[in-house]
Amino acid sequence: MFLPEFTITTKVLNSIAKAEYARSIIENTAILQTWQNQLTKDAKTDTIFAGLQTEGINLGYETVKKYVYELSNQSPIPELASFVNAYKAASELAVNNDLQEQDIKYLARIILTDVLPRTRQNSYRSIELQNRIRPEEVLAEITEFVDWLNTREAREEHPIIVSAITKFTILNISPIDQFNNWISSLLCKLVLNTRNYSFKNWLSLEDSFYKDRDEIDLLTNEIGVNSDYTQVLEYFSEQLADRALNLGEQVKLLAKDTKVAKVSGRTKLTERQQNILAYLQDYGILQNKDFPALFPKISEDSVLRDLKTLIDAGLIVKSGSTKSSRYELK
Incomplete structure (x- = not known):
């Protein structure tokens, strides 16, 4: 039975308070629709670009941006198309109130389309990975995690806590042969969205995960040994709070532009x-x-x-x- 252990430290509480403050600004500040669209596309581009980098795929930011913005219909590599499609699929799955095991397998199949042979696209990990559970244990571990995620206890926990546990549990399990960082990030985002904590889909955390990939690997290894998520929660909540505060400041600046736009008639x-x-x-x-x-x-x-x-x-x-x-x- 999956039952994560953790302590809600003062550091975690402070980070959650900062995130809540930023969320209030983001959710309640009026900005032009064109800025809203821009923020959504930029967050999507930033997430996919950094996600590719984390997985060792180096594409130029402008190349990713043009494909995400649909200014280019041709993906230069299959991974870019599969990452974009998986991002879209995760957003669609967020409409549901819960996450099921088959949803994880569905995302995995999209991520691995045109990357692995078809016979390996619809199954969990088949290879051994250092410091990770054995392949034959993946299905059971995923099932136990999903069962916990849908418990009353998990539903009543703060979304930041649950999304952090999701991110690092999926990394620890590493359910697929490739791109486990990416699927863990998508499921982390999905959990935030299903709990109405999406920051209007203007927030991207993936750049932090890319820059801190060595620290994330250490934290993942530690929970694999002692199952204590306290350090994970401190790291994750701090990163989310910092990003949310920066986004809040950006939204306030765009709100000023919105006021000028109304005066000048640009909103027409x-x-x-x-x-x-x-x-x-x-x-x-x-x-x-x-x-x-x-x-x-x-x-x-x-x-x-x-x-x-x-x-x-x-x-x-x-x-x-x-x-x-x-x-x-x-």
Whole structure:
């Protein structure tokens, strides 16, 4: 029977208090829809980029970003496509109130699609890993963990506590042949989301996990020996609180921009026009050849009319003519 041992220390309580304060700001501060969309996409990009790095896959940030933003339909490697698909699947699973063993296997299959042979995509780990349980014990350990996760005790525990235990328990079990860091992060995020602790999906923790991967490995090995999660909770809650506070400050700055936007009338812009501004903020320049990637189902004439509206509003400037035109923020 899985029954994690831990002590809620003063350090953990302080971190949770900071996270709650930041969450209140993030949940209750009004910002423009275009900024909301941007924060969601940025968190997704940051998470997938750092997740790939943690697994030893080095792709440029802009390459990941263009694929996540659907500005490129072609994934340069199968792992990027599978990581993006698994992220989406985890978000969809979060609609449910609980996590089942078959959900973990479902995520594993998506992660391993086009990476491992088909016969190994729908099963748990088949190889020995140093400092991890034996392959034949994986199913039983996963089942016991999921049973605990759905107990009344776990449901009444603070979401940060449960998500930390989830992250490091899955790492300790290492249920699949590859990419156990990634599946542990997805399940950690899923647990936060199912407990209404998503920070509007604007928060990414994966960069911390990548930078601290040696410390995470040590913490994982320790719980494999003594089953005490106290140090895990202190580490995880501190990282989440720091990231949440930084996000809260970012949201407050965007709220100021929102007030200026309301005064200047920018909130009257259509969603497509706001997306054009967001693209220019990211990439600096928009050209006619970029239209199909940015708006795949919209005619060029419609996009040109939106650009003229933005030019007339004094928000962007145009240089060049016809197909060689370039648009930039003013």
